[in-house]
Amino acid sequence: MARRFWLMKSDPESFSFDDLRKAPGGKTCWDGIRNYQARNYLRDDVRVGDGVLFYHSQADKAVVGLAKVVKAAHPDPTQFDRKHHGFDPDSDPKSPTWLAVDLAWEEDFKTPVTLGAMKKAPGLSEMFLLEKGSRLSVQPVTAEEWKIVVAMGRSR
DNA sequence: GCCAACGTTGGC
């Protein structure tokens, strides 16, 4: 299976790319996804070794670096944690509703690739992220888009 | 802070 590419969003106020780099082993359990479409991507398509564009929403609005998938979809433990805001009383432990994957930090971009820059970049006009009202926190990225964004991020 | 877009919930 060919390596696939994804864009994953995070509000840096709650979990930033820095937090990922500083996490033990540079890894984290990417939990808290409570959207069925995003869940389905995790379940059906995200594989170990896939590349991830790590996007900061809110104030930054930029891809700040690269991560990779180090563990495929597994039940999101926070859905069963009564004290967690992601607690889902309807989720059955025998057949969990929500999934998480594990991500590892890979590379900081020299230059964060801003939403504005991506809007202007030739070759990125079809990007999922740029669609009006696109709120998905896990999005597929084509090999071509990946190449372009990575090249932008590595240049000064 | 505002508001458009979107997903979810719940009454009917």
Added chain:
DNA sequence: GCCAACGTTGGC
């Protein structure tokens, strides 16, 4: 099954 109300996301 429809749709209004509501909550959340996220760009501006």
